[in-house]
Amino acid sequence: MSRREGSLEDPQADSSISPLPHLESKIQQTHSLARLLTKYAEQLLQEYVQHQGDPFGLPGFSPPRLPVADLSAPAPGHAGLPVPERLRLDEAALAALPPLLDVVRRRQAELNPRALRLLRRLEDAARQARALGAAVEAVLAALGAETRGPRPEPAAIAAATVTAGVFPAKVLGLRVCGLYREWVSRTEADLGQLAPGGPA
Amino acid sequence: MLKEFRISGRLAAWDLQGGPLAPRPPAAPASSALAGTAGSFARTLGPPASPGPSPKRNCDPRLQQDMALKPSLPRKIVRAGPGNCVHPISPIWGNTAVISPQDPTLLIGSSLQATCSVHGDPPGATAEGLYWTLNGHRLPPELSRMLNASTLALALANLNGSRQQSGDNLVCHARDGSILAGSCLYVGLPPEKPFNISCWSKNMKDLTCRWTPGARGETFLHTNYSLKYKLRWYGQDNTCEEYHTVGPHSCHIPKDLALFTPYEIWVEATNRLGSARSDVLTLDILDVVTTDPPPEVHVSRVGGLEDQLSVRWVSPPALKDFLFQAKYQIRYRVEDSVDWKVVDDVSNQTSCRLAGLKPGTVYFVQVRCNPFGIYGSKKAGIWSEWSHPTAASTPRSERPGPGGGACEPRGGEPSSGPVRRELKQFLGWLKKHAYCSNLSFRLYDQWRAWMQKSHKTRNQDEGILSSGRRGAARGKGGPGGWAGRETRAPPGGRRPRALHPQP
Numbered sequence: 001m002s003r004r005e006g007s008l009e010d011p012q013a014d015s016s017i018s019p020l021p022h023l024e025s026k027i028q029q030t031h032s033l034a035r036l037l038t039k040y041a042e043q044l045l046q047e048y049v050q051h052q053g054d055p056f057g058l059p060g061f062s063p064p065r066l067p068v069a070d071l072s073a074p075a076p077g078h079a080g081l082p083v084p085e086r087l088r089l090d091e092a093a094l095a096a097l098p099p100l101l102d103v104v105r106r107r108q109a110e111l112n113p114r115a116l117r118l119l120r121r122l123e124d125a126a127r128q129a130r131a132l133g134a135a136v137e138a139v140l141a142a143l144g145a146e147t148r149g150p151r152p153e154p155a156a157i158a159a160a161t162v163t164a165g166v167f168p169a170k171v172l173g174l175r176v177c178g179l180y181r182e183w184v185s186r187t188e189a190d191l192g193q194l195a196p197g198g199p200a
Numbered sequence: 201m202l203k204e205f206r207i208s209g210r211l212a213a214w215d216l217q218g219g220p221l222a223p224r225p226p227a228a229p230a231s232s233a234l235a236g237t238a239g240s241f242a243r244t245l246g247p248p249a250s251p252g253p254s255p256k257r258n259c260d261p262r263l264q265q266d267m268a269l270k271p272s273l274p275r276k277i278v279r280a281g282p283g284n285c286v287h288p289i290s291p292i293w294g295n296t297a298v299i300s301p302q303d304p305t306l307l308i309g310s311s312l313q314a315t316c317s318v319h320g321d322p323p324g325a326t327a328e329g330l331y332w333t334l335n336g337h338r339l340p341p342e343l344s345r346m347l348n349a350s351t352l353a354l355a356l357a358n359l360n361g362s363r364q365q366s367g368d369n370l371v372c373h374a375r376d377g378s379i380l381a382g383s384c385l386y387v388g389l390p391p392e393k394p395f396n397i398s399c400w401s402k403n404m405k406d407l408t409c410r411w412t413p414g415a416r417g418e419t420f421l422h423t424n425y426s427l428k429y430k431l432r433w434y435g436q437d438n439t440c441e442e443y444h445t446v447g448p449h450s451c452h453i454p455k456d457l458a459l460f461t462p463y464e465i466w467v468e469a470t471n472r473l474g475s476a477r478s479d480v481l482t483l484d485i486l487d488v489v490t491t492d493p494p495p496e497v498h499v500s501r502v503g504g505l506e507d508q509l510s511v512r513w514v515s516p517p518a519l520k521d522f523l524f525q526a527k528y529q530i531r532y533r534v535e536d537s538v539d540w541k542v543v544d545d546v547s548n549q550t551s552c553r554l555a556g557l558k559p560g561t562v563y564f565v566q567v568r569c570n571p572f573g574i575y576g577s578k579k580a581g582i583w584s585e586w587s588h589p590t591a592a593s594t595p596r597s598e599r600p601g602p603g604g605g606a607c608e609p610r611g612g613e614p615s616s617g618p619v620r621r622e623l624k625q626f627l628g629w630l631k632k633h634a635y636c637s638n639l640s641f642r643l644y645d646q647w648r649a650w651m652q653k654s655h656k657t658r659n660q661d662e663g664i665l666s667s668g669r670r671g672a673a674r675g676k677g678g679p680g681g682w683a684g685r686e687t688r689a690p691p692g693g694r695r696p697r698a699l700h701p702q703p
Contacts, residue, residue, distance in 0.1 A: 002533055053366060054336030055369060056369070112365060113422055114422070153516045165384070166302075167367075167369060167382030168382065170369070171382070190372045
């Protein structure tokens, strides 16, 4: 571990870092959580496209990857960053996802009111993103790394209503679910760098 | 490279490469001024910073409104700053075309004329080469025609019902297949009048109602059903809130119901194409009372009697505080049969003896209750569900012979020769041994036991088996009656819920 970035043996690390076994346990647990949520995120995406109807879910369906304010996909250079910086970006993304998932859920409640499992998965995803984000933040704190700045005001984002057409709303929901999957998967990979047995 | 595209009066910016917008330095948290103003927005852009989530932006509603009122603003890149608004999850559709109509609602069998108009960004963009898909299927070119250089029209006739409730996806594609714009079609039928409303109250504490959605059933559109109720003579309309409790078209009112006064109940169905209302059902809660099935149903053998089983149960405890007379029904069947036999009109008692059963046979037994006569009402209530099946087996018999009749099955088995013969024998014996005119079941049991014993003795002496004798148990009330009381079991006999033959 001494050769990994963000190592506890890093001389720049804060001396108040938790004992090594405790930190390793926390990292491993968070890594396991991320792995589990990656699977759930994939299921959410499958459930989502199923309820929007074709061409959503068809092979080759490729709507424009519309950018979502406050959140974009992991950049190509993400993997080249130091691990703490990657985790910081992961944590920021995970914090930005819950209100976006909530908006998608509310829209889907209008479009697919009987899709109870989809609505439940969207609700769970928001909760799980918060939990994973908090866990990553705890790992960063234990590593002595800085976390990101002030969180967004949930009221501001949640208060915004979407009166767009139905098709753009479907595409946007697909985008948000896709971002959720990408960031959870990215978090799993980044934590894997720190987990015992991970690559040096 | 970033460009602006005009979409229905809005301005949007979209990276043509399809990649994420470059993130910007963190800004102050967005205000809540965007609420309800999704129809107008502007996207802010800035120099590339570190990769990752985009920072938040400030929002100046004045600028937002300005942008909405001036759709002809020249193209420019709006930089991040306190004067710019960004919709946090805006319906950004950075495409170059728009479909009209947006999200129409249509009757099954109707026609649709739609257009896909390109905006001429980039310059020279035309409708040439565009095509349509509906739910992922490419539509035949003969359904499309170019209205002008920038507009492709589509004509669909005799539309089928929507494939999914979120709407059929009508998409306009560029020549290379990329998606330019989309619209969702809602094709269906208005709701029909719901009917066949039935309601019941469990233990006078609540009300559950069920209905049938309409003769035609499928509307292909999401149809909302709302159960309404009000006191007949006064009060306001109330709406049931707990739906799908006993099926897709049901609702449960958990509390605050009045007794001794009629309610009016009806169902309203609404979808995008219209609404319909059921007829009004008027009822008094006391007249539709049901209860849980009788608990603690036990079935056991009656000593060594090979053709009888004893059934006992407990009156539903939820009704113990109410004045009522319960009626019970029992049904039973042989283990490998699907035909139930019903013992009807079991009056206000909590035990029954089934007779005329087949020896050495496993029977399943169920009991249900009807709480009629609540608070002096003369109306019958509603039968409860059947209790969970309880199984028990009759003792094996040494005598062959077909299984005979049962304890007054519903519909009645015709009186058979052997039954009459047995009854005649019984009466003869009774004349000889009984000195009171009151027939008692105890005496009958004693006689049955004596008969079996004497048969066994005869068989042992003669080494032959006698012919089977079965007779329907005739209890009080003559035909249709049943053995309604238990006798004392022989020592070492009965155990509750006997499931296996006793050793």
